[in-house]
Amino acid sequence: LKDIAKQMSKEEKLPVQLKALYRSYGYQYYRMSSFEPYDLYRENKNFLVNQSVLTFTDLDGRLMALKPDITISIAKDTREDETCKKLFYSEHVFRRLPGISQFTEIKQMGLEYIGGGSGYPEEEVLSLAAATLETISPDYSLEISHMGYISALLEQISPDAAAKEQFISALSRKSAVDMELAVGSISLTNVQRMALKVLTELPRDPMEALGALEQVCLDDAMAAAVKELSVVVEAAMRKGFGNRINIEPSLLYDEEYYNGLVFQGYIKGLPRTVLSGGRYDKLLQRFGKKQPALGFALYFNELTELTAAKKEHDVDILLLYDDASQSRAGAAADRLVAEGNIVRVERQVPEGLRAKSIITVEEAEKEFGGAQC
Amino acid sequence: MLNIALPTGRMGEKAYKSFAAIGYGLPQMEEQNRKLVFADEERGIRYMLVKPSDVVRYVEYGAADIGVAGRDTILESCPDIYDLLDLGFGNCRFAQAAPRGWHDDLSRPLRVATTYPKVAKEFFMSQGRQIEIIILHGSVELAPLIGLADVIVDIVESGATLRENDMEVVAEIAPSSARLIANKSSYQFNRDIIDEIKSKLEAAK
Numbered sequence: 001l002k003d004i005a006k007q008m009s010k011e012e013k014l015p016v017q018l019k020a021l022y023r024s025y026g027y028q029y030y031r032m033s034s035f036e037p038y039d040l041y042r043e044n045k046n047f048l049v050n051q052s053v054l055t056f057t058d059l060d061g062r063l064m065a066l067k068p069d070i071t072i073s074i075a076k077d078t079r080e081d082e083t084c085k086k087l088f089y090s091e092h093v094f095r096r097l098p099g100i101s102q103f104t105e106i107k108q109m110g111l112e113y114i115g116g117g118s119g120y121p122e123e124e125v126l127s128l129a130a131a132t133l134e135t136i137s138p139d140y141s142l143e144i145s146h147m148g149y150i151s152a153l154l155e156q157i158s159p160d161a162a163a164k165e166q167f168i169s170a171l172s173r174k175s176a177v178d179m180e181l182a183v184g185s186i187s188l189t190n191v192q193r194m195a196l197k198v199l200t201e202l203p204r205d206p207m208e209a210l211g212a213l214e215q216v217c218l219d220d221a222m223a224a225a226v227k228e229l230s231v232v233v234e235a236a237m238r239k240g241f242g243n244r245i246n247i248e249p250s251l252l253y254d255e256e257y258y259n260g261l262v263f264q265g266y267i268k269g270l271p272r273t274v275l276s277g278g279r280y281d282k283l284l285q286r287f288g289k290k291q292p293a294l295g296f297a298l299y300f301n302e303l304t305e306l307t308a309a310k311k312e313h314d315v316d317i318l319l320l321y322d323d324a325s326q327s328r329a330g331a332a333a334d335r336l337v338a339e340g341n342i343v344r345v346e347r348q349v350p351e352g353l354r355a356k357s358i359i360t361v362e363e364a365e366k367e368f369g370g371a372q373c
Numbered sequence: 374m375l376n377i378a379l380p381t382g383r384m385g386e387k388a389y390k391s392f393a394a395i396g397y398g399l400p401q402m403e404e405q406n407r408k409l410v411f412a413d414e415e416r417g418i419r420y421m422l423v424k425p426s427d428v429v430r431y432v433e434y435g436a437a438d439i440g441v442a443g444r445d446t447i448l449e450s451c452p453d454i455y456d457l458l459d460l461g462f463g464n465c466r467f468a469q470a471a472p473r474g475w476h477d478d479l480s481r482p483l484r485v486a487t488t489y490p491k492v493a494k495e496f497f498m499s500q501g502r503q504i505e506i507i508i509l510h511g512s513v514e515l516a517p518l519i520g521l522a523d524v525i526v527d528i529v530e531s532g533a534t535l536r537e538n539d540m541e542v543v544a545e546i547a548p549s550s551a552r553l554i555a556n557k558s559s560y561q562f563n564r565d566i567i568d569e570i571k572s573k574l575e576a577a578k
């Protein structure tokens with residue numbers, strides 16, 4: 001097995017490592033079909049990162065879609081009486097990525113904890129998210145926030161729909177000036193003004209950041225959100241990844257679906273977030289289910305820069321044969337492979353192939369000590 | 374290495390002066406030449422000069438960790454970046470402008486010439502006005518004068534260009550100014566230095 005692992009690229013190894021990680025915490029592998037009726041996505045368009053869905057007509061005339069998302073399917077397929085299930089998946093989703101005018105097939109792995117409320121379940125899911133990132137690279141960072149905090153804050157200052165949209169867009173960019181522009185026409189109390197100001201000026205230390213948020217809570221819902229985040233951060237500290245955590249109120253998901261803890265993972269050297277997750281009780285509620293739910297997904301398309309094999313050679317040995325040595329090439333190759341080399345057998349040097357060494361069958365035989373193979 | 378994307382042109386010059394004033398100057402930047410990348414390996418700084426509307430992309434895709442971009446380019450291309458500070462220069466605004474004395478004919482869609490289709494579309498949608506967009510990459514003011522469009526949506530600084538072409542602002546859309554922007558991932562890992570630059574630039578404003 002070690003030999004196999006040695007030959008695997010990081011990209012091939014990662015799913016195997018992650019499956020083992022999720023299994024060891026009792027999560028069960030869940031396989032799904034690649035299609036769903038299109039209506040499922042039409043009704044939940046805002047849940048999708050990007051609203052484009054690749055559709056086709058099934059043999060019975062129904063409009064179907066190639067899955068753009070996995071969590072929606074898991075939420076839909078959860079029975080009302082399933083109070084607790086822990087699943088992980090490794091699937092392909094079909095999305096339109098920014099800057100590309102075609103649909104792209106994206107490998108995605110993730111886990112879902114249906115029935116996971118606050119407290120330990122959040123600690124477990126966040127720890128597994130941290131372990132997922134750690135498996136990819138020790139240089140990672142986890143941004144966390146709480147949707148309940150921002151939702152309650154917005155309720156307090158009650159902007160109209162246009163101002164709210166502008167405010168959310170400004171906050172997601174951490175732009176203090178644009179946030180002020182967005183709520184410019186609303187008369188705010190000093191405390192409300194402070195609560196907005198603090199959002200873009202939090203200290204780096206997560207506990208200090210939570211302390212700053214706590215000071216400007218305008219109601220019980222905001223205080224409860226800070227409390228819940230404190231529990232999660234304390235757990236992260238206990239488990240040794242507290243220094244990876246950033247409290248980041250600019251991290252915003254759609255509040256129609258997400259209601260509690262939300263988080264995003266970054267890897268040093270990769271420009272965009274590679275992992276995102278959080279509490280999506282509201283998604284389940286849309287399907288008439290009462291269970292709380294937590295989960296996250298890892299996007300393999302964001303990792304290619306890191307996982308792409310940066311090898312100098314495609315093979316260790318390029319073994320060349322001619323008419324005379326053709327019948328002995330197979331045996332020579334087997335012997336070189338048995339020694340642990342990656343061997344490519346060809347009659348001529350293939351264009352563009354980078355081999356560490358190029359030898360003929362005769363030369364190989366000579367190296368084996370003159371013995372005819 | 375901290376990579377900084379600055380726009381070419383006037384805003385870039387001002388931006389570089391601000392960075393130089395807080396100790397991030399590079400003598401080679403001040404020489405007259407056509408180079409686009411300037412690096413000081415020892416101090417770990419690299420500047421790149423790029424087209425103003427491209428700064429947001431360099432930063433969004435992580436080729437630059439931070440940059441200086443106009444709010445106009447942020448609003449138009451909606452990059453996934455942090456907009457950390459209003460630098461206090463490059464002030465201008467998005468506006469709808471038309472030939473002096475223009476009267477809107479509500480019986481047909483409005484023909485709008487602009488370099489900023491997204492901003493224009495959102496503005497007229499919020500007004501409930503149906504439009505036809507003509508995307509131009511320069512001399513937008515010319516379009517209404519020769520009948521290519523009814524109005525324009527463009528960046529207005531002093532309004533001098535409009536006056537010279539016998540046009541006037543008929544509606545204000547959004548203010549703009551130069552912003553210090555950062556790549557979201559870079560910010561996670563270089564937060565100390567980026568925050569330091571931010572607070573120094575803010576103090577020097």
